[in-house]
Amino acid sequence: MDRILEAIEKARSVLIVGHVRPDGDCLGSAFALREFCRNAGKIADAGSPSPIPEAYNFIKNISDFNEFSLKSYDLFIAVDCASKDRLGRLEGYFRSAKNTVCIDHHEGHRGFGNVNKVVSDASSTCEIIYDILAPTGKITPIIANYLFMGLSTDTGHFMHSNTTSKVLYTAYKLSEAGADCHALAAVLYRTRTKNKTMLIAKSLEAMRFYMDGKLAVIPMTADLLAECDIDSNDTEGIIDYAIAVKGVEIGVSICEEKPNEFKVSFRSRGRNVNEVAGIFGGGGHIYAAGCRISGKKEDVIDKIIKAVRDTEAQ
Ligand SMILES: [Mn+2]
Known part of the structure; x- marks a missing residue:
């Protein structure tokens, strides 16, 4: 048994x-x-x-x-x-x-x-x-x-x-x-709330590209979440919009759960993002991983770009 x-x-x-x-x-x-x-x-x-x-x-x-x-x-x-x-x-x-x-x-x-x-x-x-x-x-x-x-x-x-x-x-x-x-x-x-629909719209607008369009980052700040009246627990699926963009190899979403504390999710089309998340003490799977990073939004994004570059060089 x-x-x-x-x-x-x-x-x-x-x-x-x-x-x-x-x-x-x-x-x-x-x-x-x-x-x-x-x-x-x-x-x-x-x-x-x-x-x-x-x-x-x-x-x-x-x-x-x-x-x-x-x-x-x-x-x-x-x-x-x-x-x-x-x-x-x-x-x-x-x-x-x-x-x-x-x-x-x-x-x-x-x-x-x-x-x-x-x-x-x-x-x-x-x-x-x-x-x-x-x-x-x-x-x-x-x-x-x-x-x-x-x-x-x-x-x-x-x-x-x-x-x-x-x-x-x-x-x-x-x-x-x-x-x-x-x-x-x-x-x-096939069902989503109005608030989630608004979050998708604002996330798409906020999406940024780095490394010749190979890295896409969606920043969800506390202000943006408040504007949509949505909880940081309800951000599942947002990252899919980043990895769906043609040419993007790594999609990232960062979500400010507490002031200056971000929950970070990674998706990839081939690169091992488990390794990237590992740099920050997180983990997951090769194509999908997560971690937490503290700091201001811009610093968090800089740290992510550096980690993606560092793991690429190996
Ligand atoms: Mn599971």
């Missing part, structure tokens, strides 16, 4: 936690596992150190996310978290749990739980969770929907380079298990 299924079976209570600034994959993973555990008769809760971004408000049973019915749980499962500090303020639950599990797909991560399942060539944590749960035959349509969400969002709706035949096979199996792919695509990719 799979060691993770065994750990779930032994536990009476389970807490599943995704990373700060949760995305579709970590939310899909957390909700899918919570549902699976609840169906198995466990006390199961799920959370993340940050609230759910508005774009994901359509998710079923969202209301008790981040509600914790116990002070400590038998089993703590970290999903989609490349390191312990991604657990943020929920790390206390990790420490007080009797047993801990890590399920993740980030490059270079070895796992910080008692039981670890890190598959770096998996497209998403949801793909790994599908593989764990499939043999049980207990993937309900609700679970299939959650898992499909992560599979879809982490592959850019089956367009990123991580869209392997296994990803498409998993999508097929989830669709067969009851995932409503059309309804999910409609809410994930």
Whole structure:
């Protein structure tokens, strides 16, 4: 029996936690596992150190996310978290749990739980969770929907380079298990708020090009976010506009989360941006990575340009 299924079976209570600034994959993973555990008769809760971004408000049973019915749980499962500090303020639950599990797909991560399942060539944590749960035959349509969400969002709706035949096979199996792919695509990719639409417009206007057009940077300052009345958690997808420009090899978005503290995301068409993010203590994957850099907007951009140049020279 799979060691993770065994750990779930032994536990009476389970807490599943995704990373700060949760995305579709970590939310899909957390909700899918919570549902699976609840169906198995466990006390199961799920959370993340940050609230759910508005774009994901359509998710079923969202209301008790981040509600914790116990002070400590038998089993703590970290999903989609490349390191312990991604657990943020929920790390206390990790420490007080009797047993801990890590399920993740980030490059270079070895796992910080008692039981670890890190598959770096998996497209998403949801793909790994599908593989764990499939043999049980207990993937309900609700679970299939959650898992499909992560599979879809982490592959850019089956367009990123991580869209392997296994990803498409998993999508097929989830669709067969009851995932409503059309309804999910409609809410994930064909619906956005007015504020987000305004953010896209202003981000496009603010986009700048460096290195003969090979590097595109979208700066989202606190002022710009305030103008659009949007939270820094709701900036997912903005970076795609930078990497979509013809001739751009590295797309970067910088988002001012706190005064002079930027969350930086990288996308690439070939260059290893995991290396670039690594210079600033961040990481991710070859084609998609992130880090944080503090300083004024112009200084942050200068540091990024230097890091991109330095890694190119190697
Ligand atoms: Mn992921």
